[in-house]
Amino acid sequence: MSEIIHCENLSKTYYLGDEEVHALDDVSIKLGRGDYAAVMGPSGSGKSTFMNIVGCLDTPDTGNLWLDGEEVSQMSRNELAGIRNKKIGFVFQQFNLLGRTSALDNVALPLLYAGMKRHDRRERAYAALERVGLKDRVGHHPTQLSGGQQQRVAIARALVNEPAILLADEPTGALDTHTGEEIMDIFDDLNQSGLTIVLVTHEYLIAAHAHQMIRFLDGKITGVEQLKAAEAA
Amino acid sequence: MDVLELIRVAWSSIRVHKMRSFLTILGIMIGVACVITMMTVTAGAQHDIDRQMREMGSNLMMVYAGSWRSRGGVRSAAGSNAVLTEDDAEAIKREIPEILAAAPTVRGYAQVVVGNRNWNSSVYGIDEDFLVVRNWGVNEGRLFEPSELSRGSRVALVGSTTATELFGEGQVLGQTIRVQNVQFTVVGLLASKGMAPGSTSFDQDSVILIPLKTARTRLLGRQGVAGDSVEYIYISVENEDDMVYVEDEIKKLLHARHRIDLEREAFSVNNMSEWIESRLEQQNTFNSLLSVIAAVSLIVGGIGIMNIMLVSVTERTREIGLRMAVGARNTDIMQQFLVEAIALCIAGGILGIAMSVAVSTGASYLAGWPIYFQWWVLMMAVAFSGVIGIFFGFYPARSAANKDPIEALRTE
Numbered sequence: 001m002s003e004i005i006h007c008e009n010l011s012k013t014y015y016l017g018d019e020e021v022h023a024l025d026d027v028s029i030k031l032g033r034g035d036y037a038a039v040m041g042p043s044g045s046g047k048s049t050f051m052n053i054v055g056c057l058d059t060p061d062t063g064n065l066w067l068d069g070e071e072v073s074q075m076s077r078n079e080l081a082g083i084r085n086k087k088i089g090f091v092f093q094q095f096n097l098l099g100r101t102s103a104l105d106n107v108a109l110p111l112l113y114a115g116m117k118r119h120d121r122r123e124r125a126y127a128a129l130e131r132v133g134l135k136d137r138v139g140h141h142p143t144q145l146s147g148g149q150q151q152r153v154a155i156a157r158a159l160v161n162e163p164a165i166l167l168a169d170e171p172t173g174a175l176d177t178h179t180g181e182e183i184m185d186i187f188d189d190l191n192q193s194g195l196t197i198v199l200v201t202h203e204y205l206i207a208a209h210a211h212q213m214i215r216f217l218d219g220k221i222t223g224v225e226q227l228k229a230a231e232a233a
Numbered sequence: 234m235d236v237l238e239l240i241r242v243a244w245s246s247i248r249v250h251k252m253r254s255f256l257t258i259l260g261i262m263i264g265v266a267c268v269i270t271m272m273t274v275t276a277g278a279q280h281d282i283d284r285q286m287r288e289m290g291s292n293l294m295m296v297y298a299g300s301w302r303s304r305g306g307v308r309s310a311a312g313s314n315a316v317l318t319e320d321d322a323e324a325i326k327r328e329i330p331e332i333l334a335a336a337p338t339v340r341g342y343a344q345v346v347v348g349n350r351n352w353n354s355s356v357y358g359i360d361e362d363f364l365v366v367r368n369w370g371v372n373e374g375r376l377f378e379p380s381e382l383s384r385g386s387r388v389a390l391v392g393s394t395t396a397t398e399l400f401g402e403g404q405v406l407g408q409t410i411r412v413q414n415v416q417f418t419v420v421g422l423l424a425s426k427g428m429a430p431g432s433t434s435f436d437q438d439s440v441i442l443i444p445l446k447t448a449r450t451r452l453l454g455r456q457g458v459a460g461d462s463v464e465y466i467y468i469s470v471e472n473e474d475d476m477v478y479v480e481d482e483i484k485k486l487l488h489a490r491h492r493i494d495l496e497r498e499a500f501s502v503n504n505m506s507e508w509i510e511s512r513l514e515q516q517n518t519f520n521s522l523l524s525v526i527a528a529v530s531l532i533v534g535g536i537g538i539m540n541i542m543l544v545s546v547t548e549r550t551r552e553i554g555l556r557m558a559v560g561a562r563n564t565d566i567m568q569q570f571l572v573e574a575i576a577l578c579i580a581g582g583i584l585g586i587a588m589s590v591a592v593s594t595g596a597s598y599l600a601g602w603p604i605y606f607q608w609w610v611l612m613m614a615v616a617f618s619g620v621i622g623i624f625f626g627f628y629p630a631r632s633a634a635n636k637d638p639i640e641a642l643r644t645e
Contacts, residue, residue, distance in 0.1 A: 057558060057638045078562045085560020096555045096642070100249060112238055113560035157559065 003066070004164055004196050005031040005054060010063035010073075012049050012219075023049040024060065025219035031198070031212075033164075036191040038207035038227075039200045041216030047200055048169070050216065054198065055088055055167045056080040068164045085113050089158030091168040091199075095150045097142040097157075103129060104138040107156045114161060128156040132186060148179035155186060166190065168199035172206055184209045243573035246545070247580070257541040258581030260534020261621060265585025265614045266592060267527035271520050272610045273593045277603035278516050292333075292476060293366060294468040294504045296325075296483055315491050315499035316462045319445075322362075324490060325466065329482050331475040336362035337463035339448050345399060345441060346411045352398040355440045356412060358448025358463075366469040374406045374421030377444055385446035389417040392440035393425040410441075415451050417443060468502075476504055534581065535625040542574050542629035553633055554641025567634035574626020575619050582618030586611055 012024040024046050031037055041047045052058035053065060056072055059080070065073045068087055072080065084090075097106045108125035116124070129135055132152040142150055151171060158166055168187070172180030188209055191197050201207050213225045247254045286293075298315045322337035339358040344351050357363070360382055364370060371390060381388050389410060396405045408419045426437040443452070445463070470479050480502045487500040546553070553566055590606070597604045 052639055055558075057642075078564075081557065081560050081562040084558060090558050092642070096551065096558075098552060098555070100245065109556070110559040112235060113556075113562070113565055115235075118235065118238065161560075 002033050002069075003030045004033045004035070004068050005029070005198070006064075006066040007054070008064045010050075010053060010060045010065060012053065012058070012061050022046075022219040024053070027063070027219070027221055029214065029221060029224070031196065033196055034191070034194050035196050035198075036187075036209070036211040037198045038210035038213045039198060039216065040202070040204075040207055040213060041222075045216040046219040047216040049219075051167055051169060051198070051200055054165075055090060056083045081113075085110055086161060087164045089161065089163035089166045091151070091154050091158050091166065091171045093170040093173040095142070095147075095154045095174070097150055097153055099142055102139050102141060103134060103145070103153045103156075106142070106153055107160050109157060110161045124160055125156070128160040129153070131159065132156045146179075147175050148182055151175060151179075151183050152186065155183070155190075159190070164196060166195055166197045168197065170200055170202065172201070172203070180206065239568055239572040240576065242569060243576040246549075246573055247577060253541065254577060254580075257537050258534070258577055258584065260530050260537050261578050261581030261618055262534075262585040262588060264527045264530030264534050265582045265618060266588035267523045267530060268617075269586060269589035269610055269614055270593045270596075271523040271527070273589065273604045273606055274596070274602055275516055275520060276605040276607055276610075277597070278513075280605045281603040292470040292473050294470065294476070294480065294483075294502055296321075296466040296468060296487070296500060296502050297464065298500055315487075315493055317464070317466055317487075317500070319360075319461045319463055321487060321490060322463070322466045325468065325483055325486060328486055329479060331471055331479050331482075333469040333471045334362040334365045334467075335469075336360055336366045336467040337445060338363060338465045338467055339445065339463050340465065341448070341452065343412050343441075343452070345395065347399045347408065350399050352395055352439075354392070354395045356448065356452065357440065357442050358445040358452075359442050360445045362469075363442070363467060366467040369426065370424050371421035372424045374419070376421060382444045382446065385444055385450050387415060387417045387447060387451070388420045388444065390421040390423050390442040391419050392423045392438040392442075394436050394438035395441055396422055398439075412441065412443075413452055417441075480504060531621060535578075535621050538574055538577055538622065539625040539629060541577075542570060542626055543632070545573070546570060546629050546633040549633075550636060550641045550644040553636050554638050554644065557636075557638035558642060563634040566636075567630045570630035570633045571623060571626050574630065575622035578618040578622030578626075579615055582615045585618070586614060 007027055007029045010024050010027040011022070014021040014023055027046070027050065039047045039050065049058065053060050054067070056067070056075075057080075059075075060073050063073065064071060067083065070083070070087075072083055075083065097103075098109070104122060104125050107128050108121040111121040111124055126135065126138060129138055132155050134149060134152055134156065137145060137149060137153075140149075142153070145153065151174075155171075166187075171187070172183055175183060184206060187197055187199070191211075197210070199206075199210065207213055208227065211227055213223075213227055214221060215223045215225075296317065298317050317337070319337045322335045326332055326335045337360060341356045341358075342353065343356045345354050345356075361377070361379065364376065370376075372393075374390075376390070377386075377388060380386075389412075391399075391405060391410070399410065400408065405419055405422050410417050410419060423438070423440070423442070428436060449461075468479070468483065470476055483502050484500055485495065488495045488497075491499065493499045556566060556569075593602075593604045596602050
């Protein structure tokens with residue numbers, strides 16, 4: 001199985017006044033194509049820093065990170081923006097949709113930065129919305145959509161560039177249990193079709209959707225549990 | 234990135250805060266309006282001067298005895314008994330090749346009578362050069378024949394105002410008019426010239442032209458014009474660049490001919506520059522006032538743009554983080570906010586143009602100022618507004634581009 005995320009001795013230290021905070025302390029892990037991993041741990045355990053570095057929003061102080069075969073730990077800000085644009089899809093707890101902007105334009109946003117023409121952007125965005133079951137809501141603005149619908153728009157936005165990895169940070173945190181389950185069903189389907197997913201969550205029931213569980217504590221990985229065999233593998 | 238998309242995003246963000254955007258661009262608007270109004274009124278005045286100069290006669294100069302300050306009685310300046318003569322005009326024409334024509338002229342003011350009508354009109358005694366120098370001609374009839382000029386015939390050319398006053402709408406040519414009890418036959422009706430440059434009351438068309446010799450022998454001689462003396466010599470210079478040189482040459486020549494020390498300034502040459510200067514003087518006062526208002530408004534307006542852009546960047550920190558997360562590079566974010574600042578300023582510039590059109594048209598209507606809109610000024614105003622947008626939008630745009638995506642996404 002080819003590795004899609006390969007972390008080797010990643011460390012990141014923050015300084016809060018005089019105090020050193022080892023947000024990541026010598027973390028190494030490999031995730032294969034089509035993996036479905038849940039990242040758990042108390043706040044301050046380093047899981048957010050891990051996600052940020054894997055998502056190319058942040059860089060490690062030391063260590064190496066390969067994404068889809070590319071070494072990204074030494075890249076410039078602009079190069080990282082390119083990686084985020086092409087290889088990574090983000091889903092956030094708060095959806096982070098642009099207000100006063102239609103679902104279609106929200107979904108098309110990453111394609112804008114990929115330099116795609118307007119017509120193609122809209123076509124691809126429409127297809128992505130169709131994939132999350134919102135093709136009849138393309139013209140709606142975020143305020144006209146329910147929380148679950150908003151998160152589905154956000155998922156469509158994450159998918160529109162056909163990323164190698166989908167990173168989700170508490171994707172159900174702002175939703176009720178039922179809606180949360182619907183969202184998780186979408187993730188399950190996406191993973192079934194071969195997409196690599198890493199999601200951060202507090203809730204065990206949500207984590208149970210994944211195939212692996214990665215536990216963080218004090219900047220270290222304290223355990224990787226296999227929950228079930230990857231069905232698509 | 235997609236320029237149209239940049240403009241679309243900028244425009245939608247401006248539209249969201251309509252009132253705020255409008256107040257922000259007020260400064261730019263007023264500044265641009267001042268600049269354009271200034272240019273428009275200045276250009277209008279310049280055009281007006283040019284037009285009047287053209288109508289006066291091309292490259293016209295007026296030579297007279299006496300100096301400007303002592304020119305009350307024109308014919309003789311205080312302290313000198315110098316008098317211009319027809320020979321002086323001949324000499325000027327002969328000695329100074331840059332001169333196109335030199336017209337010795339006498340002038341008076343007389344009551345002109347036709348039947349039971351009368352009208353007070355300027356009366357000029359002229360030779361064949363006068364109409365050339367003044368760039369003047371007849372609308373109807375003919376000019377004087379050389380024989381009429383040399384004999385001193387009693388023929389007259391009548392200005393349009395005088396003609397209207399004396400004959401109404403009736404036939405002018407061939408009519409007889411009486412000037413101080415001397416009868417003249419009207420042979421031509423002069424083209425209309427309007428008011429004199431810089432004057433709203435001196436009507437150049439309230440005039441009668443008669444041969445110089447006739448004027449001296451039959452009319453104005455009685456008013457004390459003796460021998461072959463003339464009051465003015467109108468000069469037309471071929472090339473405008475020679476005006477200053479010719480002016481000096483004329484003074485030298487006349488003083489030498491009359492054996493008077495040049496420093497006594499017994500003869501003066503007026504090339505209309507005083508009049509233009511005083512005209513431009515008023516213009517300059519108006520312009521410096523508007524320049525100050527324009528400069529202050531543009532600077533304060535620019536700072537206003539910068540301020541509101543900083544507010545906008547802060548308000549949209551989360552949006553910036555999101556855009557970065559989905560792949561926007563620093564330059565993309567920078568462009569987005571720069572374009573927004575430029576769009577604001579250009580909107581201000583366009584509103585400023587509209588305002589200046591309203592203001593200068595109003596001023597032209599109320600104060601009677603001539604105005605002249607120049608396309609390049611309007612284009613420049615829009616371009617300049619864009620430059621202000623770039624200048625004052627740069628810092629906010631850069632601060633947006635330099636945001637850390639993680640911090641930005643965490644902002645509430």
